[in-house]
Amino acid sequence: MTVTALSDPVLGELRQILGDEHVLTGKADRLNRARVPAPFPVHRWAERLPDLVVMPGSTEEVAEVLKLANRLRVPVVPRDGGTGLTDGAVPLRGGILVDVKRLNHIKDLDLDNRTCTVGTGINALKLNERLAVHDLIYPDDPASYPCSLVGGRIGTSGWSLIGSRYGHTRDLVLSFDHVLPSGQVIHVGDGIGRKITKSSSGYQLKHLFMGHQGTLGIATEATLKLFPKPEAEFSPFWAFSDYADAYRCVGLLARAGVATFAGAVLFDEWKVAYLRRDDEAYIPQPSSVKALVCAALYGYADEVEAGGRRLMRIARDAGARYLGDEISQGDWAARHDRYATPLHGRTKSGQVAPMSWHCEDASINYTNLPSVRLAWHEIADRLRRESDVFDDWGMFAYTNGATGADYLTEIDIGIWEQRLDDRTWAAWVRAKRDLAAVALAHGGSISACHGSCREGEVDLVPQELGGGFEVMLQIKRALDPHNIMNPGKYLLDQAYGAPS
Ligand SMILES: Cc1cc2nc3c(=O)[nH]c(=O)nc-3n(C[C@H](O)[C@H](O)[C@H](O)COP(=O)(O)OP(=O)(O)OC[C@H]3O[C@@H](n4cnc5c(N)ncnc54)[C@H](O)[C@@H]3O)c2cc1C
Structure with missing residues (x-):
């Protein structure tokens, strides 16, 4: 559907519901709402524009927009910050984009x-x-x-x-x-x-x-x-000369049962090498450092101090080298902008190339982290052999819960977007499918964090959910009989008879 396909009466009704200034049809307004950090497929993202944008100011206005869309069978896509990494907020079939940013009270x-x-x-x-x-x-x-x-x-x-x-x-x-x-x-x-x-x-x-x-x-x-509001935070950062020691250490920290423990993260060799090489926000460690672990503790000062002492002892006994307060505090403080910084990667010859960040995440049990890591890097290596537009930016694994059972596991891939074409994009889709398959083969979930809407990963959602996927289709059909809400996502068209 194009913007002209949404006829004047539709626009008229929407303007009556929301007021003229909250119905946006301009190209810039629509292009801005199709933009996401790592669009899919990135070389064709402009094809995925909404026909128009509405900015409701109340629940009642949202309800009126959905009633209208349901009556006229117009697709609707909700959008908040647009930072999602599985393109959930990207319209696949045009229609009305509901930007909820005015609901900020x-x-x-x-x-x-x-x-x-x-x-x-x-x-x-x-x-x-x-x-x-x-x-x-x-x-x-x-x-x-x-x-x-x-x-x-x-x-x-x-x-x-x-x-x-x-x-x-x-x-x-x-x-x-x-x-x-x-x-x-x-x-x-x-x-x-x-x-x-x-x-x-x-x-x-x-x-x-x-x-x-x-x-x-x-x-x-x-x-x-x-x-x-926590009175104190402590975020020790440790270096290791070996991934195996760092892996053992992160497990010990997560299983220690310290009440103020808020999380721990393990960076592997590829990630450390990438940070050292190309991330300007990172204070480089010598090449003898092969893996890093960080933990975070939050709470009252006295309890954070006691918990911190215990975690420091555990890490030291596991062979960790504490990187000092300045690096520890600085790195944790940069946790909200780390992924916004990378703007370049390297080709196979080591040449700097403008690249942007793409990633794949999964939930993996602690015991399976080492083998998933190797399998994922093999897939990234294959990608690099297939084309010089990809770079392996390494992996991290971050505790999902206080007991350390499973970890949000992510591999970051740099992509030289200007050089992408349909062939290289197909290679990335295949790689995403293979990364997801490794997660499932290890008893994990395809995504801990971002969701699994995109081509490649989404193909394996029915496998992860088993009989639950059929229930998902039944729920979708029952609640959204005309498939107006974000159509084309999560293979949910199958609820309306599309081939599986
Ligand atoms: C640099 C960076 C770091 C990130 N780190 C993390 C992280 O640590 N943890 C994490 O979980 N994610 C992370 N993400 C991914 C992303 O930020 C999250 O998925 C986030 O929850 C998306 O929020 P958003 O407001 O941007 O939603 P959007 O991208 O606008 O929407 C996400 C999905 O939710 C739907 N949606 C939006 N609004 C509504 C609504 N009101 N009601 C129903 N559905 C709605 C959209 O249709 C879409 O499918 C990161 C992303 C970036 C770019």
């Missing part, structure tokens, strides 16, 4: 029940600036902290760097208003109020409406859990 701050209710267009950085005066924090802390918004965190079921202490988005969002594809507004969460953390009544619908990538409707207002 703080409606209620309840200091006694330790909750706040916000529009889903707000981000955690802005929210935390407001909470700081009350010594409170909303601890959803992705590397995209300054630019991802609450609704996108819900739409992706996001992962937080300090999730081992405070939980991830699914744990931190207590309840929310959700507009179904029909335009009906429901409230999901525990209990009839907004602020209950546990109930046993009925299905746990909150989880159904998280991580659906906008395919089941739009979250408009959310109630969030708040915590005391």
Whole structure:
């Protein structure tokens, strides 16, 4: 559908619902809403434009837009910060893009029940600036902290760097208003109020409406859990001359059961080499350093100090070399901009080339990290042999939870975008499928964090979900009979008879 295909009466109705200034049809407005950090396929991203953009100011307006779209069978794509890494917010079939950034209010701050209710267009950085005066924090802390918004965190079921202490988005969002594809507004969460953390009544619908990538409707207002602003943080960084020692160490740290432990991350040889070579934000370590481990502890000063001492002892006994306070604090402080910095990589001959960041993530059990790492680097190596537009930027593995059972595991690939064509893009799609297959063969999940909407990875979603995928199709068909919500994502067209 093109912009002219959305007829004057549709535009007229939308303008009546939202006011003229909140219905945008200009090319720049639409192009800006098709932009994402690592678009797919990057050399053809301009083909994926919405016909128009609406910026609703209330749940009621969102509901009216969806009623109209449902009546006229027009595709709708919700968009928050547009930082998603699986192209969830990219329209595959044009239609109406619902940009929720005007829903950025703080409606209620309840200091006694330790909750706040916000529009889903707000981000955690802005929210935390407001909470700081009350010594409170909303601890959803992705590397995209300054630019991802609450609704996108819900739409992706996001992962937080300090999730081992405070939980991830699914744990931190207590309840929310959700507009179904029909335009009906429901409230999901525990209990009839907004602020209950546990109930046993009925299905746990909150989880159904998280991580659906906008395919089941739009979250408009959310109630969030708040915590005391941590008095202290400690983020020790250690160097190792061997990956195996660093791997053993990260496992010991995560399993130690220290209450203030917020997470630990392991950087492998490829990642250390890449940082040393091409990441200007990183303080280079000598070439004898082959792997790095970082941990983070949050809480009151006395408990962080005690926990920190224990983790330092564990790391030292595991052969770690502490890198000192300056590097430790500096690196942790840069956690929100690390991935925005890389702008170049290297060809096979070592020549600097303008490249941008693409990545693939998975959830992998601790015991499987070493073999997944080797298999993934082999796939990256094959890519490099196939074409000189790819560079292996290394891997990290980050605790998913306090017990250290599984890790968000990511491989970063630099792509020289100006040199891409359909052949090299097909090689990347094949590589993504192979990376996902390795994760499944090791009993993991294709994605801990970003979701799995894109070509390559999405092909294996039915395999990961088994019979659950058929249930997913039934739910989609029942709630969105006309397939208006973000059509084309997650193989959900199969719910409407498309070939599998
Ligand atoms: C530098 C960088 C670092 C990152 N680090 C992390 C990280 O540490 N942890 C992590 O989890 N992710 C990370 N990401 C990925 C991304 O930031 C997350 O997926 C984030 O949750 C997306 O939020 P957003 O507001 O940008 O959503 P968008 O990209 O706008 O949308 C994401 C998905 O949610 C849907 N959606 C948007 N709004 C709504 C709504 N109101 N209701 C229902 N569905 C909606 C969209 O249709 C889309 O499918 C990173 C990305 C970048 C660029």
